[in-house]
Amino acid sequence: MPLRAPLVIAVVATPQEHPKVPVQEQIITAGCVAHGLVNAAFALGLGAVWRSGEFSYDPWVLQGLGLAEGEQLVGYIYLGTPEVAPRIPAPRDLSGQVSHWSGPA
Numbered sequence: 001m002p003l004r005a006p007l008v009i010a011v012v013a014t015p016q017e018h019p020k021v022p023v024q025e026q027i028i029t030a031g032c033v034a035h036g037l038v039n040a041a042f043a044l045g046l047g048a049v050w051r052s053g054e055f056s057y058d059p060w061v062l063q064g065l066g067l068a069e070g071e072q073l074v075g076y077i078y079l080g081t082p083e084v085a086p087r088i089p090a091p092r093d094l095s096g097q098v099s100h101w102s103g104p105a
Helices: 023-043 059-064
Strands: 007-013 047-051 072-080
Touching (some): 023 047
Antiparallel strands (some): 007 072
16 A cells, blocks of 8 residues: 555654643654645645555554554545545535634623
């Protein structure tokens, strides 16, 4: 599967105990990095897909990538030249999913 794209980036979270930044936030931040990589690729005209799946958790794969104890693979970013133009999603009505909060009563 890694041969599906000319470049695959493994995004790894390396959480550390910190008095002000919980481990969960550190892992979420690594996810934000992955999302940013995908957006940057699209901005440059590249194709990008963020994948995870069973190989993100396989001990043999994680060892092969050199992950240390406590590190977590957030996913793989597949990068390359798109074969087809990106699909533009149809507009959706989000009014039923969004609410307005005017502050405390």
